[in-house]
Amino acid sequence: INRAIINKIIKYNFILLILSEARPWFLTPLDFGKKMAKFTLIPFNLKDAPSVVIHCEIHQNNESLFLSFRIREGLELVQLGTNTPNKQRVIKLWEKTCFEFFLKNEENAYVEFNFSAAFEWNCFYFKRPGEPLCEWEPMQRPDTEILLSLDHFLLFTEIKKNQFPKGFFDGEHTLCAGLTSVIQDKKGQMSYWALDHLDTRPNFHHFDSFKYTF
Numbered sequence: 001i002n003r004a005i006i007n008k009i010i011k012y013n014f015i016l017l018i019l020s021e022a023r024p025w026f027l028t029p030l031d032f033g034k035k036m037a038k039f040t041l042i043p044f045n046l047k048d049a050p051s052v053v054i055h056c057e058i059h060q061n062n063e064s065l066f067l068s069f070r071i072r073e074g075l076e077l078v079q080l081g082t083n084t085p086n087k088q089r090v091i092k093l094w095e096k097t098c099f100e101f102f103l104k105n106e107e108n109a110y111v112e113f114n115f116s117a118a119f120e121w122n123c124f125y126f127k128r129p130g131e132p133l134c135e136w137e138p139m140q141r142p143d144t145e146i147l148l149s150l151d152h153f154l155l156f157t158e159i160k161k162n163q164f165p166k167g168f169f170d171g172e173h174t175l176c177a178g179l180t181s182v183i184q185d186k187k188g189q190m191s192y193w194a195l196d197h198l199d200t201r202p203n204f205h206h207f208d209s210f211k212y213t214f
Helices: 003-020
Strands: 035-040 053-060 064-073 098-104 110-116 121-126 143-148 153-160 176-184 190-194
Touching: 053 176, 064 176, 110 153
Parallel strands: none
Antiparallel strands: 035 053, 053 064, 064 153, 098 110, 098 176, 110 121, 143 153, 176 190
């Protein structure tokens, strides 16, 4: 079996794992490699946020990062946009419902990923905090799957490590990750969700909220 088929099997096993919340018998600890972490995002302002629950996970093996974002409760309150897939880079996905991933190295350079419920995506690279927005062109479109039912949303994506800026995955440095989401409700109200909020305003670029390290 070639590596591409093996990766597909791993990916769909991961989706089954997330949906079942129990490890299927055909998965071994080696399938997802070194790390697995689960989180629940919290809103910046609970009073203005819809009553939803957002879970996310990070897994990795030697070749890829595997991310998932899952809405299990309150999905009927969320504006997910059209059902028409658009597998293109789009800037300003944060102006509607989107799911974001940040990864920072020890030199405070970091990468930002955005994903929408319509398969839109983008990737930006900041060599230092405060730099202008700049798309990271070497990053190819992550392999993304979306599962949607009346009461359940799951976005799963695989990001190749060899497409990150040089030095991110050389095995010699600690990386810090942040997972966030912008949720637009059916009334058009925006809410901002993250692992933590340590600024006086919603600020997904605040390094102290990058709570996961590996």
